[in-house]
Amino acid sequence: MPRVIVQWLYAILCGLTLLTSQAALAADKTPPLRQGNSQTYHEDEVMREASAFFRKSTEGLAKVIAKAFKEQGEPNGFIKGEEAAGAIGVGLRYGHGELQTRGGRAQKVYWQGPSIGFDLGGNASKVFVLVYQLSDTEKLFQRFPGVDGSLYFVGGVGLCYLRSEGITLAPVRLGVGWRQGASVGYMHFTKNKRWNPF
DSSP, X not given: OOHHHHHHHHHHHHHHHHHHHHHHHHHOOOOOBOTTOTTSOOXXXXXXXXXXXXXXXXXXXXXXXXXXXXXXXXXXXXXXXXEEEEEEEEEEEEEEEEEEETTSOOEXXXXXXXXXXXXXXXXXXXXXXXXXXXXXXXXXXXXXXXXXXXXXXXXXXXXXXXXXXXXXEEEEEEEEEEEEEEEEEEEEEESSOOSOOO
């Protein structure tokens, strides 16, 4: 296939994926949860959980969690997990973890997803995902589009937002490896491990 056609196809795929993500984000008008709700987690609770999970408390971690609370309010759940990802323009991400909601029992979850963009490298990360507006744990098992990259990155800790059907996820990643650039993709949550990223 001629190189020009490959470049055009790549540009079209990037554009379509970006439009899909932006449309999903624009359509979601759900207001953040207000402070003081007994069904949500307070900032100091989340900071303790995240620090214990990452086995360190850094200025970067504190800043990204404070940013998430300022922009989204208090989460009503969180996921502690691990993932591996890599990309050369087109990328893949696989992860697993445990969902915990206020008053609910822990539930094992898996996620996978592709990405397309100006992205290069690989990384292995511990991931602490803040979960907002999840009224039913069954609603987690869907695709969450978002813009991934270095939009929020402080001291080795990254934060991005993914939204679908009124639910917002805020993955906080502290990882090793080398990956740079920005990509557009989604995280598809499932109850069982899957190799198909779509």
